[in-house]
Amino acid sequence: MKPVYVDNNATTQVAPEVMEAILPYFRELYGNPSSMHSFGGQVGPRLRTARAQVAALLGAEPDEIIFTGCGSESDNTAIRSALACYPEKRHLVISRVEHPAVRSLAASLAKEGYRVSEIPVDSQGHLDMGKLRASLTPDTAIVSIMWANNETGVIFPIEEIAELVHRHGILFHTDAVQAVGKIPLNLARTKIDLLSLSGHKLHAPKGIGALYIRRGTKFSPFLVGGHQEKGRRAGTENVPGIIGLGRGCELAAANLEAENTRVRALRDRLESELLRRIPDAQVNGDPEQRLPNTSNISFAYVEGESILLMLDEFGICASSGSACTSGSLEPSHVIRAMGVPFTMAHGSIRFSLSVYNTEAEIDFIIDKLPPIIDRLRQLSPFSRDRAVPCSLA
Ligand code: PLP
Numbered sequence: 001m002k003p004v005y006v007d008n009n010a011t012t013q014v015a016p017e018v019m020e021a022i023l024p025y026f027r028e029l030y031g032n033p034s035s036m037h038s039f040g041g042q043v044g045p046r047l048r049t050a051r052a053q054v055a056a057l058l059g060a061e062p063d064e065i066i067f068t069g070c071g072s073e074s075d076n077t078a079i080r081s082a083l084a085c086y087p088e089k090r091h092l093v094i095s096r097v098e099h100p101a102v103r104s105l106a107a108s109l110a111k112e113g114y115r116v117s118e119i120p121v122d123s124q125g126h127l128d129m130g131k132l133r134a135s136l137t138p139d140t141a142i143v144s145i146m147w148a149n150n151e152t153g154v155i156f157p158i159e160e161i162a163e164l165v166h167r168h169g170i171l172f173h174t175d176a177v178q179a180v181g182k183i184p185l186n187l188a189r190t191k192i193d194l195l196s197l198s199g200h201k202l203h204a205p206k207g208i209g210a211l212y213i214r215r216g217t218k219f220s221p222f223l224v225g226g227h228q229e230k231g232r233r234a235g236t237e238n239v240p241g242i243i244g245l246g247r248g249c250e251l252a253a254a255n256l257e258a259e260n261t262r263v264r265a266l267r268d269r270l271e272s273e274l275l276r277r278i279p280d281a282q283v284n285g286d287p288e289q290r291l292p293n294t295s296n297i298s299f300a301y302v303e304g305e306s307i308l309l310m311l312d313e314f315g316i317c318a319s320s321g322s323a324c325t326s327g328s329l330e331p332s333h334v335i336r337a338m339g340v341p342f343t344m345a346h347g348s349i350r351f352s353l354s355v356y357n358t359e360a361e362i363d364f365i366i367d368k369l370p371p372i373i374d375r376l377r378q379l380s381p382f383s384r385d386r387a388v389p390c391s392l393a
Helices: 016-027 043-058 071-085 100-111 129-135 158-167 239-277 304-313 333-337 359-379
Strands: 065-068 091-095 115-119 140-144 171-175 194-198 209-213 281-283 294-299 323-325 328-330 348-352
Touching: 016 239, 043 065, 043 194, 043 239, 065 071, 065 239, 071 091, 071 100, 071 140, 071 171, 071 194, 071 209, 091 100, 100 115, 115 129, 129 158, 158 171, 239 281, 239 294, 239 359, 304 348, 304 359
Parallel strands: 091 115, 091 140, 140 171, 171 194
Antiparallel strands: 065 209, 194 209, 281 294, 294 348, 323 328
């Protein structure tokens, strides 16, 4: 059975065009770009093309891009770099709804003695700009705020935030792992210093990411060793991954229009039909300021994991925002930060679409989900203890 895959914020299928671009780098062109011989050397120009393709999607210059192993590495590199470059500064600012790639790093930095401010969000997922402004001090080394939330798709006003942070003379990093390829970005006209992205969220392979470093930004490498990436990230280049990321970015640029029209229309229909057919359901996050592919819906009195298991029986792949903490299912930190009521919080499901989804797939979900919710609500009062598997979305 071909899955009905609506979990594209978790990862995406590698585009056939990307596959085609990568394969020669496994088969024939396996040389090391740092080698002196021409067999390895011929790879170098292809890496330059890939770098230019990534830069073009961002409205950046190729020398402002370094390749990394993943989005998490880019996030860690950006934040650690700021702290290394400004050792006298001991404070950093993040939002309460960051991905664990930033949150967990901030938590370990707090253990190392750094002061961390977490900016709250309101019930629609909007950042508290007043609290952000008030958090900035001469001791702040970096502010790291995600461009779009992976669970709700809510988009933060990153250009405005970057301006504000810059006015205070502080470095600004954004985790744009979910935004790149889904909404148009043009870094040339922003004050963003550092930006993270990840290949596997945009139909390129897993295990490849990139970090944008604005020209002139002080930088300290995370990985040291060889002189790859002009000394900014050591390690023999993941050539197939880089080629795939470049081609993926090129495709993403070509698909931006479709993301924002066809994918958005599919998402909106899925959402409005589910809300029409299922009582006691709500969309989490600002309905407008949202990625076009993402819908996070809470269904009252049921648990997300139970819904996922039943969807799985029909081959429908989605996500819940719950995490298993000491044997009980806790709503995710994002859902909790938004103050979603208890009865709703446990039954939140994230649908995240891509250009590969079809009308027929959306119809299938619209058909299958309402009876599932109905059955779960009849079967089990929310308060009853049930053994359900844990999944870390
Ligand atoms: N940041 C966000 C917002 C994400 O959604 C993810 C992945 O889910 C990451 C960072 C981590 O990216 P990677 O899986 O490439 O390390």
